Amino acid sequence: MDVNQFREIKDGGDVSRIFNLPLETFDGELLHSDAPPADDWHALPDRFLNGIDFASRFTGSAPKASRKKKKPSEAEVAKPIHCVHFHDGKVYATDNKLVIEYDVSECDLSFALSVGQVRLIKAFGEAPSQVAVGKAVHFKWDSGQRLSMSHSPNRSVDLGQLFGPHDWNDLHRISDDWRAQVIGHFSFKPVRDNDGLMQLYPDRITGGVFDNRPDTELRIETHAEREVVFEQATLLKALKIAAEIKFVHEGDHSRLLFRGENVRGIAASRYWARP
Structure with missing residues (x-):
């Protein structure tokens, strides 16, 4: 046949x-x-x-x-x-x-x-x-x-x-309102050839359509203990399915650990050279 x-x-x-x-x-x-x-x-x-x-x-x-x-x-x-x-x-x-x-x-x-x-x-x-x-x-x-x-x-x-080396205890539960604020604030299209970098601080998130010129800020608790930078698309994709999050750091690089129903994941930070 x-x-x-x-x-x-x-x-x-x-x-x-x-x-x-x-x-x-x-x-x-x-x-x-x-x-x-x-x-x-x-x-x-x-x-x-x-x-x-x-x-x-x-x-x-x-x-x-x-x-x-x-x-x-x-x-x-x-x-x-x-x-x-x-x-x-x-x-x-x-x-x-x-x-x-x-x-x-x-x-x-x-x-x-x-x-x-x-x-x-x-x-x-x-x-x-x-x-x-x-x-x-x-x-x-x-x-x-x-x-x-x-x-x-x-x-x-x-x-x-990749999941083994990380401590998956003590993740922070995020509310629907917190998720909606972050995703709603940063769901814009970056200018061509820009990734829409998001800079997270303990008490705020900044970003913009140009990677080297943040022009918008959201004052909100982030659970990030220090400044971390993620590509907009990567971070928002993770937050859309996350119920719990945790930032872990190693040298200049950071990871976002996240967990939802039947799923867990790791998002890699983006190294950002200040202009």
């Missing part, structure tokens, strides 16, 4: 669809598309689809084809920064400025998916119930549908280790 085709099987009025995408590994080996043996299938946690969908919003932007640039290879699109990584019941993602860990419950499997593959799984309209992992990753739905895809190199262990 051609692995690029899909077929519809009807048996006694029940409809079952099997979707086999181009299953080619990074070394050019064609993958086998038959269903894995029954013993290879594992139940997926109920929050699996929510976890990979949520994490996919925190990946780096995958390269795209343009008039001046040829279509990127599968290996380029599947770099760790462009994927969500599933390992031992947790989903990881990063854009090299912020890393998140989403807890979907226990599941002793490891694999990685590109953002496009996550969207394809979501397009089925309901969460898959089972998975089998080999040279390909296979998903199965209670309705009988099955999806087989190649999967990317998994860097979840490396990303998970």
